[in-house]
Amino acid sequence: MADREEVIARVERRLSGLCERFRRRNERRVYVDVPPEHSLEANRALFDEFRARLATASGRDTRDRVEVLYHYCFDEVGIVVTLRTWGLKPEPTVDSVAQFCPGANFVEREIHDLLGVVFRNHPDPRRLILSDDWPSGVFPLRKDYPVRGGEKERARLVARLIGAGEKP
């Protein structure tokens, strides 16, 4: 079995020219910030060269930009390497990972629907989550998306979902 430290050192060496920051949060978690121009090469390196498993990707709205985080699991040594890249608003654009990893197809379509990230060279950029008649340019998971009803309405919705509390 390969050694955990050795694997992390190898990943760090491979990504050193590509990343802005390589941060080890704790024993099993590594976060790498890769600027968008290098994200395709860095993703390819992790998926094809290190043969890591792409667990999923998460999108996150940080107000002036939208981050896309690709989470890679190195199953033999039990670590998760998170590759963070980003696109600037108003039209954040990131190179698609789905062009060489079909497993990323769904999640990139999801991030496009909910956060409005455009994935360059995505093989199948149809909508996945939102319905066909949803207005274009409205992204429900962005921070500026208005949530209807306010505090009270949300509390009631949560109570209904977890089957407790006040009746509507």
Next chain:
Amino acid sequence: MKRTIIPVGPYHPIQEEPEFFQLTVEGERVVDMDVRLSYNHRGIEKLCQDLTYDQIPLLLARICGICSASHPMAFCQALEDLTGVEVPLRARYIRSIICEMERLHSHLLWVGLAGHFIGYNTVFMWAWKYREPILDWFERAFGNRNHYENFCVGGCRRDLPAEEVEPLRRLLDGLVPKVEMLTQAVLDDPVLRVRLRGIGVLSKEDARLWCTTGPTVRGSGLYVDVRANEPYAAYDLVDWKVVTQEEGDVMAKAVVRLLECFESAKIIRQCLDRMEPGPIRTEVRDMPKGEGIGHAEAPRGETFHYVCSNGTNYPDRYKVRAPTYVNLPSFKSQVIGAELADAMLIVAAMDPCYSCTERVAVVERRRGGVRRLEQEELLRMSWAKTDRIRRQV
């Protein structure tokens, strides 16, 4: 040959959950497929941003009615990763017991459904009968048949009642011989062997490319199991092994699930033997800024959660990835070239769980389609094939 498009859904005719498959067939052979999800949006990720960290596990338990412990488990681990809180030993054993009991009842549920799909209704009745005592035990021990998870950040909310330990041992003593009998019946049945071998093959390379997890990937011979790769709860304190099969077909996936039941029983027994009285919860004193990742092995595969904290009591971003979300797309690589009568069985072999996957929006499909398959027709096609094989064997 003329191509026909067959829509299946948007309400699954056999599993009675919302999703839509579009199969393109030539004669009886599937040549292409497309899948659409998200017919039932619940907006859980958005809701989590308005809930405190104490409330979130209660909501996450409602993501799925079958694996209701796996999502809170992954959440708690993400938060423990973020805050660096240590879970007390007794709580780790309780967590393992709950997760393995969940795996047992989920796998039995699947065995029953799979039996029903191929026309073995006796298997269906038996498996579900054996599953029932597990749910009853959950109700007695943790207060609910479905929402028994009782996890919180830093441990468990409730202790395992001392008077429920003996009934659990007796339950396992009764259950294991029955599952053994069921497994033997499946392995020895010549009809099943012909019916399930060689269909829906997922090769090792495809399993990697489609990023599949759980019994679906272990049936293809890959050693992917979070319990072993990155041990959580008490999995590094007990003796067990990861079940894998090499063939990657429907039979291999069924065998993996059946054999995992015995491993689960083994884990639970060891946990009960080694558990000692002690605290079950570490209090979280303060919530730092930062990010945490937690993953857990649900019965269907890896549940992956990511949390981003901004230092307040509410998460800035919470992401949930259910196992079916990555397993279902790999259906494409398994179904092409298969017979139509096998298509729904191949989906069933992945044990998809739509309620986990569907956390996000409402989609409406436009009316249309050339040939419509109803529940009876799909079941009839599958049962007819089993009958045909039975006569030949």
